[in-house]
Amino acid sequence: MDFRLSEEQEMIRKMARDFADNEVLPYCQQWDEEHIFPWDTVNKLQELGLMTCGVPAEYGGPGIDHLGQCIVAEEISRGDAGLATTLAASTLLGPDPVYIAATDEQKKWWYGRMMEGAITAFCLTEPGAGSDAGGLATRCVKDGDDYILNGTKQFISNGGVAQLYTVFTTLDKKLGYKGMCSFMVDRDTPGISISKPENKMGIRSSNTTQVIFEDVRVPARNLLGKEGDGFKIAMKTLDISRAVVGAMAVGIAQGAMECAVQYAKERQQFGQPIASFQAVQFMLAEMSVMVETARLLYQKAANNQDMGLPYTREASLAKYWGGEAAMKVSLNAVQVHGGYGYTKEYMVEKYMRDAKIFQIFEGTAEVQKLVIAGDVLRG
Numbered sequence: 001m002d003f004r005l006s007e008e009q010e011m012i013r014k015m016a017r018d019f020a021d022n023e024v025l026p027y028c029q030q031w032d033e034e035h036i037f038p039w040d041t042v043n044k045l046q047e048l049g050l051m052t053c054g055v056p057a058e059y060g061g062p063g064i065d066h067l068g069q070c071i072v073a074e075e076i077s078r079g080d081a082g083l084a085t086t087l088a089a090s091t092l093l094g095p096d097p098v099y100i101a102a103t104d105e106q107k108k109w110w111y112g113r114m115m116e117g118a119i120t121a122f123c124l125t126e127p128g129a130g131s132d133a134g135g136l137a138t139r140c141v142k143d144g145d146d147y148i149l150n151g152t153k154q155f156i157s158n159g160g161v162a163q164l165y166t167v168f169t170t171l172d173k174k175l176g177y178k179g180m181c182s183f184m185v186d187r188d189t190p191g192i193s194i195s196k197p198e199n200k201m202g203i204r205s206s207n208t209t210q211v212i213f214e215d216v217r218v219p220a221r222n223l224l225g226k227e228g229d230g231f232k233i234a235m236k237t238l239d240i241s242r243a244v245v246g247a248m249a250v251g252i253a254q255g256a257m258e259c260a261v262q263y264a265k266e267r268q269q270f271g272q273p274i275a276s277f278q279a280v281q282f283m284l285a286e287m288s289v290m291v292e293t294a295r296l297l298y299q300k301a302a303n304n305q306d307m308g309l310p311y312t313r314e315a316s317l318a319k320y321w322g323g324e325a326a327m328k329v330s331l332n333a334v335q336v337h338g339g340y341g342y343t344k345e346y347m348v349e350k351y352m353r354d355a356k357i358f359q360i361f362e363g364t365a366e367v368q369k370l371v372i373a374g375d376v377l378r379g
Protein backbone atom coordinates (compact mmCIF):
# COMPACT_ATOMS: atom_id res chain seq x y z
CA MET A 1 0.00 0.00 0.00
CA ASP A 2 1.41 3.36 -1.05
CA PHE A 3 0.09 6.38 0.87
CA ARG A 4 1.89 8.94 -1.28
CA LEU A 5 -0.06 11.23 -3.59
CA SER A 6 0.63 11.18 -7.33
CA GLU A 7 2.69 13.94 -8.91
CA GLU A 8 -0.49 15.47 -10.33
CA GLN A 9 -2.25 15.36 -6.95
CA GLU A 10 0.77 17.01 -5.29
CA MET A 11 0.68 19.71 -7.96
CA ILE A 12 -3.03 20.31 -7.34
CA ARG A 13 -2.39 20.49 -3.59
CA LYS A 14 0.32 23.09 -4.07
CA MET A 15 -1.80 25.20 -6.40
CA ALA A 16 -4.77 25.18 -3.99
CA ARG A 17 -2.54 25.76 -0.93
CA ASP A 18 -0.79 28.73 -2.55
CA PHE A 19 -4.18 30.14 -3.51
CA ALA A 20 -5.40 29.79 0.09
CA ASP A 21 -2.24 31.44 1.46
CA ASN A 22 -2.21 34.36 -0.97
CA GLU A 23 -5.82 34.98 -1.97
CA VAL A 24 -7.90 33.68 0.94
CA LEU A 25 -6.21 33.81 4.37
CA PRO A 26 -5.37 37.54 4.21
CA TYR A 27 -9.04 38.45 3.55
CA CYS A 28 -11.26 35.75 5.05
CA GLN A 29 -11.70 37.34 8.49
CA GLN A 30 -13.11 40.44 6.80
CA TRP A 31 -15.48 38.31 4.69
CA ASP A 32 -16.60 36.62 7.89
CA GLU A 33 -17.01 39.80 9.89
CA GLU A 34 -18.81 41.74 7.14
CA HIS A 35 -20.75 38.77 5.76
CA ILE A 36 -19.23 39.22 2.29
CA PHE A 37 -19.64 36.77 -0.59
CA PRO A 38 -16.17 37.17 -2.20
CA TRP A 39 -17.10 37.38 -5.89
CA ASP A 40 -13.59 38.46 -6.98
CA THR A 41 -12.01 35.45 -5.30
CA VAL A 42 -14.65 33.10 -6.73
CA ASN A 43 -13.87 34.53 -10.18
CA LYS A 44 -10.17 33.87 -9.60
CA LEU A 45 -11.02 30.26 -8.68
CA GLN A 46 -12.95 30.11 -11.98
CA GLU A 47 -9.92 31.39 -13.90
CA LEU A 48 -7.68 28.79 -12.26
CA GLY A 49 -10.15 26.05 -13.23
CA LEU A 50 -10.83 25.07 -9.61
CA MET A 51 -14.52 26.07 -9.71
CA THR A 52 -14.95 23.45 -12.43
CA CYS A 53 -12.62 20.82 -10.98
CA GLY A 54 -15.53 18.34 -10.86
CA VAL A 55 -16.35 18.64 -14.58
CA PRO A 56 -15.25 15.48 -16.41
CA ALA A 57 -12.63 15.84 -19.16
CA GLU A 58 -15.02 14.62 -21.89
CA TYR A 59 -17.21 17.68 -21.15
CA GLY A 60 -14.36 20.19 -21.21
CA GLY A 61 -13.34 20.05 -17.52
CA PRO A 62 -9.91 19.31 -16.07
CA GLY A 63 -10.87 15.68 -15.36
CA ILE A 64 -9.43 15.70 -11.83
CA ASP A 65 -10.10 12.44 -9.96
CA HIS A 66 -12.15 12.29 -6.74
CA LEU A 67 -9.07 12.30 -4.53
CA GLY A 68 -7.75 15.38 -6.34
CA GLN A 69 -11.10 17.13 -5.84
CA CYS A 70 -10.94 16.34 -2.11
CA ILE A 71 -7.42 17.77 -1.92
CA VAL A 72 -8.62 21.04 -3.50
CA ALA A 73 -11.49 21.13 -0.97
CA GLU A 74 -9.14 20.56 1.99
CA GLU A 75 -6.68 23.25 0.96
CA ILE A 76 -9.28 25.91 0.15
CA SER A 77 -11.07 25.12 3.41
CA ARG A 78 -7.84 25.59 5.36
CA GLY A 79 -8.09 29.15 4.04
CA ASP A 80 -11.84 29.67 4.41
CA ALA A 81 -14.45 26.94 4.80
CA GLY A 82 -17.12 29.32 3.50
CA LEU A 83 -15.29 29.68 0.19
CA ALA A 84 -14.72 25.92 0.11
CA THR A 85 -18.47 25.44 0.62
CA THR A 86 -19.17 27.71 -2.35
CA LEU A 87 -16.68 25.75 -4.45
CA ALA A 88 -17.80 22.27 -3.37
CA ALA A 89 -21.51 23.07 -3.67
CA SER A 90 -20.95 24.43 -7.19
CA THR A 91 -18.46 22.05 -8.73
CA LEU A 92 -19.42 18.84 -6.90
CA LEU A 93 -22.68 18.75 -4.95
CA GLY A 94 -24.91 20.67 -7.41
CA PRO A 95 -23.63 18.74 -10.46
CA ASP A 96 -23.38 15.28 -8.82
CA PRO A 97 -27.00 14.35 -9.73
CA VAL A 98 -26.05 15.20 -13.33
CA TYR A 99 -22.86 13.15 -13.10
CA ILE A 100 -24.88 10.23 -11.73
CA ALA A 101 -28.02 10.23 -13.85
CA ALA A 102 -27.90 12.59 -16.84
CA THR A 103 -27.88 11.56 -20.50
CA ASP A 104 -25.02 12.66 -22.71
CA GLU A 105 -27.17 15.47 -24.12
CA GLN A 106 -28.13 16.69 -20.64
CA LYS A 107 -24.50 16.61 -19.53
CA LYS A 108 -23.43 18.63 -22.55
CA TRP A 109 -25.94 21.36 -21.64
CA TRP A 110 -25.19 21.41 -17.90
CA TYR A 111 -21.40 21.13 -18.01
CA GLY A 112 -21.30 23.54 -20.96
CA ARG A 113 -22.99 26.17 -18.78
CA MET A 114 -20.57 25.44 -15.94
CA MET A 115 -17.58 25.86 -18.23
CA GLU A 116 -19.02 29.26 -19.22
CA GLY A 117 -18.90 30.22 -15.53
CA ALA A 118 -22.33 29.23 -14.16
CA ILE A 119 -22.38 28.52 -10.41
CA THR A 120 -24.62 25.64 -9.34
CA ALA A 121 -26.55 24.55 -6.23
CA PHE A 122 -28.12 21.37 -4.87
CA CYS A 123 -31.71 21.81 -3.67
CA LEU A 124 -32.83 18.91 -1.49
CA THR A 125 -33.55 20.20 2.05
CA GLU A 126 -36.92 21.80 2.86
CA PRO A 127 -38.29 23.53 5.96
CA GLY A 128 -40.06 20.27 6.92
CA ALA A 129 -37.57 17.76 5.48
CA GLY A 130 -33.91 17.75 6.58
CA SER A 131 -32.49 14.43 7.78
CA ASP A 132 -35.70 12.84 6.49
CA ALA A 133 -35.09 13.85 2.86
CA GLY A 134 -37.64 11.30 1.68
CA GLY A 135 -40.32 13.40 3.38
CA LEU A 136 -39.94 16.38 1.05
CA ALA A 137 -43.03 18.18 -0.25
CA THR A 138 -41.99 20.21 -3.31
CA ARG A 139 -44.42 19.03 -5.99
CA CYS A 140 -43.78 18.29 -9.66
CA VAL A 141 -46.82 17.88 -11.88
CA LYS A 142 -46.54 16.78 -15.51
CA ASP A 143 -48.19 19.23 -17.91
CA GLY A 144 -47.68 18.50 -21.61
CA ASP A 145 -43.96 18.63 -22.37
CA ASP A 146 -43.18 20.27 -19.03
CA TYR A 147 -43.32 19.68 -15.30
CA ILE A 148 -44.63 22.41 -13.00
CA LEU A 149 -42.71 22.79 -9.72
CA ASN A 150 -44.08 24.25 -6.49
CA GLY A 151 -42.35 24.32 -3.10
CA THR A 152 -39.62 25.82 -0.92
CA LYS A 153 -36.04 24.63 -0.50
CA GLN A 154 -34.24 25.53 2.72
CA PHE A 155 -30.56 26.27 3.55
CA ILE A 156 -29.35 26.04 -0.04
CA SER A 157 -25.61 26.74 -0.39
CA ASN A 158 -25.17 29.11 -3.38
CA GLY A 159 -28.98 29.49 -3.46
CA GLY A 160 -28.74 33.20 -4.26
CA VAL A 161 -25.69 33.13 -6.54
CA ALA A 162 -26.27 30.02 -8.65
CA GLN A 163 -27.40 30.00 -12.28
CA LEU A 164 -28.23 26.29 -12.23
CA TYR A 165 -30.01 24.12 -9.67
CA THR A 166 -30.51 20.42 -9.27
CA VAL A 167 -33.91 20.19 -7.58
CA PHE A 168 -35.57 17.29 -5.79
CA THR A 169 -39.36 17.03 -5.89
CA THR A 170 -42.21 14.58 -5.44
CA LEU A 171 -44.99 13.48 -7.76
CA ASP A 172 -47.08 12.82 -4.67
CA LYS A 173 -45.89 12.86 -1.06
CA LYS A 174 -47.97 9.73 -0.38
CA LEU A 175 -45.65 7.75 -2.68
CA GLY A 176 -42.73 8.43 -0.29
CA TYR A 177 -39.26 7.66 -1.69
CA LYS A 178 -40.78 6.12 -4.81
CA GLY A 179 -42.37 9.40 -5.89
CA MET A 180 -39.24 11.51 -5.94
CA CYS A 181 -37.97 13.14 -9.15
CA SER A 182 -34.86 15.19 -9.80
CA PHE A 183 -34.53 18.05 -12.31
CA MET A 184 -31.94 20.40 -13.76
CA VAL A 185 -33.38 23.91 -13.44
CA ASP A 186 -32.18 27.22 -14.87
CA ARG A 187 -32.29 30.10 -12.35
CA ASP A 188 -33.85 32.39 -14.97
CA THR A 189 -36.98 30.26 -15.28
CA PRO A 190 -39.99 32.41 -14.29
CA GLY A 191 -41.40 31.68 -10.82
CA ILE A 192 -38.10 31.19 -8.93
CA SER A 193 -37.31 33.54 -6.07
CA ILE A 194 -34.65 33.67 -3.35
CA SER A 195 -34.88 34.62 0.33
CA LYS A 196 -32.34 36.92 1.94
CA PRO A 197 -29.15 35.09 2.93
CA GLU A 198 -29.10 33.32 6.32
CA ASN A 199 -27.11 35.15 9.00
CA LYS A 200 -25.00 32.16 10.03
CA MET A 201 -22.69 31.30 12.94
CA GLY A 202 -19.90 30.25 10.59
CA ILE A 203 -18.96 29.74 6.92
CA ARG A 204 -20.27 33.29 6.59
CA SER A 205 -18.63 33.97 3.22
CA SER A 206 -20.87 31.29 1.70
CA ASN A 207 -24.32 32.20 0.45
CA THR A 208 -27.16 30.22 2.05
CA THR A 209 -30.76 30.99 1.10
CA GLN A 210 -34.18 29.54 0.55
CA VAL A 211 -35.03 28.86 -3.10
CA ILE A 212 -38.74 29.19 -3.72
CA PHE A 213 -40.54 27.62 -6.68
CA GLU A 214 -43.95 29.00 -7.65
CA ASP A 215 -45.48 27.44 -10.76
CA VAL A 216 -42.03 26.97 -12.28
CA ARG A 217 -42.30 25.35 -15.71
CA VAL A 218 -39.36 22.99 -16.36
CA PRO A 219 -39.04 21.12 -19.68
CA ALA A 220 -39.52 17.35 -19.30
CA ARG A 221 -36.14 16.90 -21.02
CA ASN A 222 -34.58 18.28 -17.80
CA LEU A 223 -35.78 15.30 -15.73
CA LEU A 224 -32.76 13.30 -14.51
CA GLY A 225 -33.25 9.56 -14.96
CA LYS A 226 -36.87 8.43 -14.75
CA GLU A 227 -39.80 9.51 -12.60
CA GLY A 228 -39.21 7.95 -9.19
CA ASP A 229 -35.38 7.93 -9.47
CA GLY A 230 -35.00 11.09 -7.34
CA PHE A 231 -34.35 9.47 -3.96
CA LYS A 232 -31.74 7.09 -5.35
CA ILE A 233 -29.99 10.01 -7.09
CA ALA A 234 -30.06 12.13 -3.91
CA MET A 235 -28.57 9.35 -1.76
CA LYS A 236 -25.87 8.59 -4.33
CA THR A 237 -25.03 12.30 -4.53
CA LEU A 238 -24.57 12.46 -0.76
CA ASP A 239 -22.41 9.33 -0.85
CA ILE A 240 -20.14 10.91 -3.45
CA SER A 241 -19.90 14.30 -1.79
CA ARG A 242 -19.34 13.15 1.80
CA ALA A 243 -15.65 12.45 1.24
CA VAL A 244 -15.27 16.02 -0.04
CA VAL A 245 -17.06 17.41 3.01
CA GLY A 246 -14.79 15.29 5.23
CA ALA A 247 -11.83 16.82 3.38
CA MET A 248 -13.14 20.35 3.97
CA ALA A 249 -13.40 19.55 7.68
CA VAL A 250 -9.78 18.36 7.65
CA GLY A 251 -8.81 21.72 6.12
CA ILE A 252 -10.29 23.51 9.15
CA ALA A 253 -8.57 21.13 11.58
CA GLN A 254 -5.24 21.51 9.78
CA GLY A 255 -5.51 25.31 9.74
CA ALA A 256 -6.47 25.49 13.42
CA MET A 257 -3.62 23.16 14.37
CA GLU A 258 -1.08 25.25 12.44
CA CYS A 259 -2.27 28.36 14.32
CA ALA A 260 -2.01 26.53 17.67
CA VAL A 261 1.52 25.28 16.98
CA GLN A 262 2.74 28.72 15.96
CA TYR A 263 1.13 30.42 18.96
CA ALA A 264 2.41 27.79 21.42
CA LYS A 265 5.98 28.45 20.26
CA GLU A 266 5.63 32.24 20.48
CA ARG A 267 3.62 32.73 23.68
CA GLN A 268 5.78 32.98 26.78
CA GLN A 269 4.48 32.25 30.28
CA PHE A 270 6.50 31.43 33.42
CA GLY A 271 9.58 32.46 31.46
CA GLN A 272 9.20 29.85 28.72
CA PRO A 273 7.14 29.18 25.59
CA ILE A 274 3.83 27.51 26.50
CA ALA A 275 4.83 24.78 23.97
CA SER A 276 7.23 23.50 26.65
CA PHE A 277 4.32 22.56 28.95
CA GLN A 278 3.24 18.96 28.60
CA ALA A 279 -0.46 19.88 28.91
CA VAL A 280 -0.12 22.02 25.77
CA GLN A 281 1.99 19.40 23.98
CA PHE A 282 -0.72 16.79 24.65
CA MET A 283 -3.33 19.05 23.06
CA LEU A 284 -1.09 19.45 20.01
CA ALA A 285 -0.48 15.68 19.87
CA GLU A 286 -4.22 14.96 19.99
CA MET A 287 -4.78 17.50 17.24
CA SER A 288 -2.21 15.76 15.07
CA VAL A 289 -3.85 12.36 15.64
CA MET A 290 -7.27 13.72 14.67
CA VAL A 291 -6.03 15.55 11.59
CA GLU A 292 -4.07 12.54 10.30
CA THR A 293 -6.82 9.97 10.91
CA ALA A 294 -9.51 12.19 9.39
CA ARG A 295 -7.30 12.80 6.35
CA LEU A 296 -6.65 9.09 5.88
CA LEU A 297 -10.39 8.40 6.05
CA TYR A 298 -11.34 10.88 3.33
CA GLN A 299 -8.43 9.71 1.21
CA LYS A 300 -9.61 6.12 1.51
CA ALA A 301 -13.20 7.03 0.63
CA ALA A 302 -12.08 9.07 -2.40
CA ASN A 303 -9.59 6.44 -3.48
CA ASN A 304 -12.32 3.78 -3.34
CA GLN A 305 -14.44 6.02 -5.58
CA ASP A 306 -11.58 6.38 -8.04
CA MET A 307 -10.94 2.61 -8.01
CA GLY A 308 -14.62 1.75 -8.54
CA LEU A 309 -14.81 0.07 -5.09
CA PRO A 310 -17.74 0.45 -2.61
CA TYR A 311 -17.49 3.69 -0.65
CA THR A 312 -20.77 4.40 1.20
CA ARG A 313 -19.44 3.35 4.60
CA GLU A 314 -16.02 4.92 3.99
CA ALA A 315 -17.65 8.22 2.98
CA SER A 316 -19.75 8.29 6.17
CA LEU A 317 -16.69 7.47 8.29
CA ALA A 318 -14.80 10.31 6.58
CA LYS A 319 -17.63 12.81 6.99
CA TYR A 320 -18.32 11.85 10.61
CA TRP A 321 -14.70 11.82 11.77
CA GLY A 322 -13.83 14.92 9.76
CA GLY A 323 -16.58 16.83 11.58
CA GLU A 324 -15.42 15.57 14.97
CA ALA A 325 -11.80 16.45 14.16
CA ALA A 326 -12.64 19.97 12.95
CA MET A 327 -14.68 20.64 16.09
CA LYS A 328 -12.29 19.15 18.67
CA VAL A 329 -9.11 20.52 17.07
CA SER A 330 -10.49 24.03 16.65
CA LEU A 331 -11.85 24.05 20.23
CA ASN A 332 -8.45 23.07 21.57
CA ALA A 333 -6.72 25.56 19.27
CA VAL A 334 -8.78 28.26 21.01
CA GLN A 335 -7.72 26.75 24.36
CA VAL A 336 -4.04 26.95 23.40
CA HIS A 337 -4.53 30.65 22.61
CA GLY A 338 -6.06 31.33 26.06
CA GLY A 339 -7.96 34.61 26.27
CA TYR A 340 -6.57 35.77 22.92
CA GLY A 341 -8.24 32.80 21.25
CA TYR A 342 -11.56 34.17 22.40
CA THR A 343 -11.06 37.37 20.44
CA LYS A 344 -11.41 38.06 16.73
CA GLU A 345 -7.76 39.05 16.52
CA TYR A 346 -6.83 35.40 15.93
CA MET A 347 -8.20 33.00 13.31
CA VAL A 348 -8.91 30.16 15.71
CA GLU A 349 -12.30 31.48 16.86
CA LYS A 350 -13.39 31.59 13.19
CA TYR A 351 -12.16 28.05 12.62
CA MET A 352 -14.20 26.98 15.66
CA ARG A 353 -17.40 28.62 14.40
CA ASP A 354 -16.82 27.29 10.87
CA ALA A 355 -16.23 23.76 12.21
CA LYS A 356 -19.69 23.30 13.70
CA ILE A 357 -21.51 23.02 10.37
CA PHE A 358 -19.48 19.90 9.55
CA GLN A 359 -21.45 18.04 12.21
CA ILE A 360 -24.71 19.23 10.63
CA PHE A 361 -24.84 19.53 6.83
CA GLU A 362 -24.59 16.71 4.28
CA GLY A 363 -26.16 14.44 6.88
CA THR A 364 -25.72 15.21 10.58
CA ALA A 365 -23.20 13.34 12.76
CA GLU A 366 -26.11 11.24 14.01
CA VAL A 367 -27.18 10.33 10.48
CA GLN A 368 -23.60 9.29 9.66
CA LYS A 369 -23.60 7.08 12.74
CA LEU A 370 -26.85 5.48 11.55
CA VAL A 371 -25.19 4.65 8.20
CA ILE A 372 -22.05 3.32 9.91
CA ALA A 373 -24.00 1.31 12.50
CA GLY A 374 -26.19 -0.19 9.76
CA ASP A 375 -23.06 -1.35 7.97
CA VAL A 376 -21.46 -2.70 11.15
CA LEU A 377 -24.61 -4.64 12.03
CA ARG A 378 -24.92 -6.09 8.54
CA GLY A 379 -21.34 -7.33 9.01
Ligand SMILES: Cc1cc2nc3c(=O)[nH]c(=O)nc-3n(C[C@H](O)[C@H](O)[C@H](O)COP(=O)(O)OP(=O)(O)OC[C@H]3O[C@@H](n4cnc5c(N)ncnc54)[C@H](O)[C@@H]3O)c2cc1C
Binds near residue numbers: 122125200363370
Ligand atom coordinates in the same frame (compact mmCIF):
# COMPACT_ATOMS: atom_id res chain seq x y z
C1 LIG B 1 -25.10 26.34 6.23
C2 LIG B 1 -25.92 25.23 5.67
C3 LIG B 1 -25.76 24.86 4.33
C4 LIG B 1 -26.54 23.84 3.79
N1 LIG B 1 -26.45 23.55 2.45
C5 LIG B 1 -27.37 22.73 1.88
C6 LIG B 1 -27.44 22.57 0.45
O1 LIG B 1 -26.64 23.12 -0.31
N2 LIG B 1 -28.42 21.77 -0.08
C7 LIG B 1 -29.32 21.13 0.72
O2 LIG B 1 -30.19 20.44 0.18
N3 LIG B 1 -29.27 21.24 2.08
C8 LIG B 1 -28.33 22.03 2.67
N4 LIG B 1 -28.30 22.19 4.04
C9 LIG B 1 -29.25 21.47 4.86
C10 LIG B 1 -28.59 20.41 5.76
O3 LIG B 1 -28.16 19.33 5.00
C11 LIG B 1 -29.63 20.04 6.85
O4 LIG B 1 -29.69 21.16 7.73
C12 LIG B 1 -29.23 18.78 7.60
O5 LIG B 1 -29.37 17.67 6.77
C13 LIG B 1 -30.10 18.56 8.86
O6 LIG B 1 -31.45 18.77 8.59
P1 LIG B 1 -32.31 19.72 9.58
O7 LIG B 1 -31.58 21.00 9.68
O8 LIG B 1 -33.71 19.77 9.07
O9 LIG B 1 -32.26 19.01 10.97
P2 LIG B 1 -33.20 17.74 11.54
O10 LIG B 1 -33.25 16.73 10.46
O11 LIG B 1 -34.48 18.38 11.96
O12 LIG B 1 -32.35 17.29 12.72
C14 LIG B 1 -32.38 17.88 14.02
C15 LIG B 1 -31.63 16.97 14.99
O13 LIG B 1 -32.30 15.68 15.06
C16 LIG B 1 -31.39 14.66 14.76
N5 LIG B 1 -32.06 13.57 14.03
C17 LIG B 1 -32.94 13.69 13.00
N6 LIG B 1 -33.33 12.47 12.58
C18 LIG B 1 -32.68 11.56 13.35
C19 LIG B 1 -32.66 10.16 13.39
N7 LIG B 1 -33.37 9.39 12.57
N8 LIG B 1 -31.89 9.55 14.34
C20 LIG B 1 -31.14 10.31 15.19
N9 LIG B 1 -31.11 11.65 15.19
C21 LIG B 1 -31.87 12.28 14.27
C22 LIG B 1 -30.32 15.31 13.89
O14 LIG B 1 -29.11 14.56 13.89
C23 LIG B 1 -30.21 16.67 14.55
O15 LIG B 1 -29.35 16.59 15.66
C24 LIG B 1 -27.48 23.16 4.61
C25 LIG B 1 -27.61 23.52 5.96
C26 LIG B 1 -26.87 24.55 6.48
C27 LIG B 1 -27.11 24.95 7.91
